[in-house]
Amino acid sequence: MMPALTFKTDDSHDWVKDHITLLERRRFVSRLLETNSVIMPIHGFQTLTLLDYPGYTAATVFLGGCNFRCPFCQNAGLVLHPEKEPVIAEEDVLAFLKKRRRVLDGVCITGGEPTLAPDLPSLIRSIKELGYLVKLDTNGTHPAVVRRLAEEKLIDYVAMDIKSSREHYDRLAGSSSEKLLSAVEETAAFLMNGSLDYEFRTTVVRELHEEEDFEKIRDWLAGCKRYYLQAYKDSEHILKPDSYSSYSREELEHFAGILRKKIPLVEIRGID
Numbered sequence: 001m002m003p004a005l006t007f008k009t010d011d012s013h014d015w016v017k018d019h020i021t022l023l024e025r026r027r028f029v030s031r032l033l034e035t036n037s038v039i040m041p042i043h044g045f046q047t048l049t050l051l052d053y054p055g056y057t058a059a060t061v062f063l064g065g066c067n068f069r070c071p072f073c074q075n076a077g078l079v080l081h082p083e084k085e086p087v088i089a090e091e092d093v094l095a096f097l098k099k100r101r102r103v104l105d106g107v108c109i110t111g112g113e114p115t116l117a118p119d120l121p122s123l124i125r126s127i128k129e130l131g132y133l134v135k136l137d138t139n140g141t142h143p144a145v146v147r148r149l150a151e152e153k154l155i156d157y158v159a160m161d162i163k164s165s166r167e168h169y170d171r172l173a174g175s176s177s178e179k180l181l182s183a184v185e186e187t188a189a190f191l192m193n194g195s196l197d198y199e200f201r202t203t204v205v206r207e208l209h210e211e212e213d214f215e216k217i218r219d220w221l222a223g224c225k226r227y228y229l230q231a232y233k234d235s236e237h238i239l240k241p242d243s244y245s246s247y248s249r250e251e252l253e254h255f256a257g258i259l260r261k262k263i264p265l266v267e268i269r270g271i272d
Contacts, residue, residue, distance in 0.1 A: 041063065041064055041082070041087055041117075042061055042062065042063065042087065042088045042089075042090055042093055043062050043063065043064045043078055043082060043085040043086060043087060043088070043112075044060075044061075044062030044078070044085075044086075044088070045059065045060070045061055045062070045088050045093055045096075046059060046060040046062075047059050047096070047100075048104075049108070052108040052110070052135070053105070053106045053108050053133070053135045053157065054157075054199075056105035056106045056133060057103065057104050057105050057106075058104060058105060058106040058107060058108050058133075058135070059096075059097065059100070059104055059106075059107050059108070060107070060108040060109075060110055061093065061107060061108065061109050061110070061123075062075070062078060062110055062111060062112065063078075063109065063110070063111045063112050063113075063114045063116075063117050063120075064078045064079075064082025064083075064085055064111065064112045065078070065079070065082045065111065065112050065113065065116050065117070066078070066079040066111060066112045066113040066116070066139070067113060067116065067139075067141055067175070067180070068113070068139055068141075068163075068173040068174055068175055068180075069173070069174025069175065069239065070163065070172060070173055070174055070239065071174060071208075071238075071239050071240040071243065071244070072203060072205050072208070072232060072238060072239065072240065072243075072244050073238065073239040074233075074235060074237055074238060075111070075112065075237060076237050076238060076239040077237065078111055078112040079111075079112060079239065080239070082112065090123060090126075094126055094127070094130070097127065097130050097132065098130055101130060101131055101132075104132065105132070105133055106132050106133035106134060106135060106156070106157075107127050107132045107133070107134055107135070108134075108135045108136075108137065109123070109124065109134065109135070109136050109137065110137040111137065113138065113139050113141070113142075114136060114137065114138060115136075115138050115141070115142035115145040115146065116142070120145065120149075121148065121149060121152070121154060124136075124149065124154045124155065125154060128153075128154055133156045133157070134154065134155050134156055134157075135155070135156065135157040135158070135159060136149065136155045136157070136158050136159070137158075137159045137161075138158060138159070138160055138161070138187070139160070139161050139163075139173070139184070140160045140161070140183065140184040140186075140187035140188060141180050141183045141184060141187070142183065142187075143183055143186040143187040143190055146158065146187050146190065146191075147190055150190075150194065150196045155196065156196075156197065157196075157197045157198065157199075158191060158196060158197075158198040158199075159198070159199050159201060160187060160188065160191060160198060160199070160200055160201070161200075161201060161202070161203075162184075162188070162200045162201065162202045162217060162221070162227075163202070164202070164208070164209060164213050164217070165212070165213040165214075165215075165216035165217050165220070166181060166185070166216065166220060167213075167216060168208075168213060169181050169184070171208065172208055188200070188220075188221060188224075191224075192221070192223070192224050192225070197225075198225060198226075199225070199226045199227070199228055200221060200224055200226070200227045200228070201227070201228040201229075201230055201269075202217070202227075202228075202229055202230065203230045203231075203232055204229050204230065204231060204232060204246070204247055204252060204255065205232045205244045205245075205246070206232070206244065206245045206246060206247050207243070207244050207245065208244065209247075209255075211254075211255065211258065214255045214258045214259055215258055217259065218258055218259045218261060218262045218263060219262065221263065222262035222263065223262065223263070223264075224263055225265065226263075226265040226266075226267070227259055227263050227265065227266045227267075228266075228267055228268070228269050229252050229255060229256055229259075229266070229267070229268050229269070230268075230269045230270045231246045231247070231249075231252060231268070231269070231270040231271035232244055232245065232246040232247075233246065233270060246271065248271075249268065249271050249272070252268050252271065253268065256268060
């Protein structure tokens with residue numbers, strides 16, 4: 001018997017308006033609970049989001065495990081103990097996506113760190129066969145995986161986290177490995193020099209970031225396609241809760257101004 005599900009929805013949405021009835025949702029949950037088949041460890045499934053894939057209506061798949069230990073991470077359970085998280089059968093997620101092809105445009109693959117999953121290409125290939133666009137969230141530590149997915153045209157958009165300036169990466173990522181930082185640099189260069197659509201993004205934490213970090217990021221990623229500064233938000237799922245806070249919008253705008261000197265498109269997310 002499968003463990004209890006993590007079944008996520010976007011609370012800002014009216015399900016009836018979006019052609020997804022309560023009955024359909026109940027039937028989907030019932031089917032997930034009845035199945036014993038787990039092809040790939042999917043630990044969460046958000047059936048509708050307008051936020052995760054810019055410009056598209058999408059669903060989001062959550063995979064477990066991560067090679068970073070960012071203290072401000074919003075998904076502590078998926079990072080630290082994915083084996084304790086609920087599991088959803090891949091075949092049932094695909095069955096749901098097959099029914100929603102006229103409602104959804106794309107699927108976001110997030111985590112944790114998705115590129116750690118050995119069966120990631122197979123999962124994405126199954127999603128692409130249903131006609132969906134695919135967005136990959138990544139910390140950039142597996143450039144070979146990102147390159148393979150891009151070369152096989154399995155992904156359409158990449159959102160890559162830039163934790164901080166290279167000088168302070170270890171403090172933000174919870175890892176002092178020069179090999180991991182080198183991999184991050186390689187993935188960033190691949191995206192900037194290729195044709196795949198992408199964004200870089202940084203969750204800005206008052207206690208961990210300072211003005212100099214954004215000056216160094218600006219010089220490192222000068223000319224990149226787009227960059228988002230995301231306001232930190234505390235929650236019960238933070239890896240190290242009650243330790244951090246966000247900058248104000250005015251302060252984030254100041255950091256954005258620093259980046260805009262060499263990056264043409266810089267925007268702020270997650271704050272009014």
